[in-house]
Amino acid sequence: MTYYTKSEARPDIGEFYGFHHVRFYVSNSKQAAAFYTSRFGFSPCAYEGLETGNQKFCTNVIRNNQVVLAFTSALTPEDNEVNRHVAMHSDGVQDIAFSVSDARGMYEKATAKGCKGIREPQVLQDEYGSVVIASLQTYGDTIHTLIQNVDYTGPFLPGYRAVTRDDPINAAFPKINLEVIDHIVGNQPDGDMTPTVEWYEKYLEFHRYWSADESVIHTDYSSLRSVVVADWDEVIKMPINEPAEGLRKSQIQEYVEYYGGAGVQHIALRVNDIISTISTLRARGVEFLEVPPKYYDSLRKRLAHSSIQVQEDLAKIEELHILIDFDDRGYLLQIFSKPVEDRPTLFYEFIQRHNNNGFGIGNFKALFESLEQEQEKRGNLV
Ligand SMILES: [Fe+2]
Known part of the structure; x- marks a missing residue:
C-alpha cells in the first residue's frame, strides 16, 4: 500500500472545485428518483421533460446538501444514447460531472493531447444565468462533464425548472444529512x-x-x-x-x-x-x-x-x-x-x-x- 506525494506546483489545467452531480441513464427517471428520495432521504430539486419543452429526454434531479443526482430516461423508443446505455448496462452512472474553473480550457487542453471529446464547450443560459459546459469520454461508456459556473443561481443547470415540493416520505423520518x-x-x-x-x-x-x-x-x-x-x-x-x-x-x-x-x-x-x-x-x-x-x-x-x-x-x-x-x-x-x-x-x-x-x-x-x-x-x- 502506497501514499503518493503530489507535485508542488499546481498543474496548468485549472482548478477542480468538486463533484457537481452524477447523472444516471435509467429506464424510468421518475421511479429511479423516487427510490433515492424515499430510501436515501434526497429531495427533488429540478426537472426537465415534456413540460419544459424537451421532447426526447426526461430528467429528474434530486439533492441532499452538496450531493446531487440526476436521472435521465428517454421519452421515445428511438435509437439514442440513453436507450442504448440502458439496454447494455441497465440503470447506471453515465456521467460524473465536475465543477471547474475553466471548462473550455480544460476541454481544449485534453482534446489537444488526444482525449476523446463528447460535447464541445458551449454556453447554456436561462433566466437564472449561464454556465460553460463540455464533456470528455473516460472509462467504458462513462463521461466527465466539466461545468464552469459563470453567474448561474438556479436549481441545477440552465433549462431545468425548480421543483420545491418535497417527497412527503421525508417528513416521516429524521433528516438525513x-x-x-x-x-x-x-x-x-x-x-x-x-x-x-x-x-x-x-x-x-x-x-x-x-x-x-x-x-x-x-x-x-x-x-x-x-x-x-x-x-x-x-x-x-x-x-x-x-x-x-x-x-x-x-x-x-x-x-x-x-x-x-x-x-x-x-x-x-x-x-x-x-x-x-x-x-x-x-x-x-x-x-x-x-x-x-x-x-x-x-x-x-x-x-x-x-x-x-x-x-x-x-x-x-x-x-x-x-x-x-x-x-x-x-x-x-x-x-x-x-x-x-x-x-x-x-x-x-x-x-x-x-x-x-x-x-x-x-x-x-x-x-x-x-x-x-x-x-x-x-x-x-x-
Ligand atoms: Fe469506497
Whole structure:
C-alpha cells in the first residue's frame, strides 16, 4: 500500500472545485428518483421533460446538501444514447460531472493531447444565468462533464425548472444529512486499470493519491488492485480497480461481466453522524452488507492496543454493522449498501472521517468476505 506525494506546483489545467452531480441513464427517471428520495432521504430539486419543452429526454434531479443526482430516461423508443446505455448496462452512472474553473480550457487542453471529446464547450443560459459546459469520454461508456459556473443561481443547470415540493416520505423520518461525495470508484476489466489511471494523469492532470495491490487486497479466494487518482486540491478522488488472479472469480470481474464493461462500482457519501444516518437509512429500508461478530471481537482487541479513542458507541456500531479503520493518527467509519440494482453492480458507501483520509484498507478483507457471501448466493463465486 502506497501514499503518493503530489507535485508542488499546481498543474496548468485549472482548478477542480468538486463533484457537481452524477447523472444516471435509467429506464424510468421518475421511479429511479423516487427510490433515492424515499430510501436515501434526497429531495427533488429540478426537472426537465415534456413540460419544459424537451421532447426526447426526461430528467429528474434530486439533492441532499452538496450531493446531487440526476436521472435521465428517454421519452421515445428511438435509437439514442440513453436507450442504448440502458439496454447494455441497465440503470447506471453515465456521467460524473465536475465543477471547474475553466471548462473550455480544460476541454481544449485534453482534446489537444488526444482525449476523446463528447460535447464541445458551449454556453447554456436561462433566466437564472449561464454556465460553460463540455464533456470528455473516460472509462467504458462513462463521461466527465466539466461545468464552469459563470453567474448561474438556479436549481441545477440552465433549462431545468425548480421543483420545491418535497417527497412527503421525508417528513416521516429524521433528516438525513449527506455532506458531499467523498469518492467514486470505477471498475475496469483486467489489464485496464493502469491505462485508465494514465488517462486521468494525462488529460486531467490528476495525480496518483494511493494504491494497493493483491498482496494487500485479497481474501482466501479472490483479489484486486486499486489506484486512487485525485485532482491537485484532492477534492475529487477516483479509485480505479481491476480484478487480480485468485482461486475464484473476483467481485470486480463479476461486476464487469454484469455491467457490460467498465463502469462506476460505488459512490461514497460523506456524513458527519454515521450512527444516526445509518439508523435512519435502515428504518427507510436501505439494505447493507453484514459483518460477522468476529470482526468486532478483533476490532476491540486492536483498538485496545492503539492510541485511538473512538468517540462513537462501539455497541451501536456493531449493531448497525458499521466498520472502523484506523492508523496512529485517526480513524474512519464506513458501511456499504447491498447493490441498488437488479444486477450486482452499483452500490453505496457511507463514510465518516476522523482525521483519516484512507479508504478503509484494514476493512477490505472483512468487506470482501461479506461481498463474497453475497456473490456465493448469486452463484458467481466460482
Ligand atoms: Fe469506497
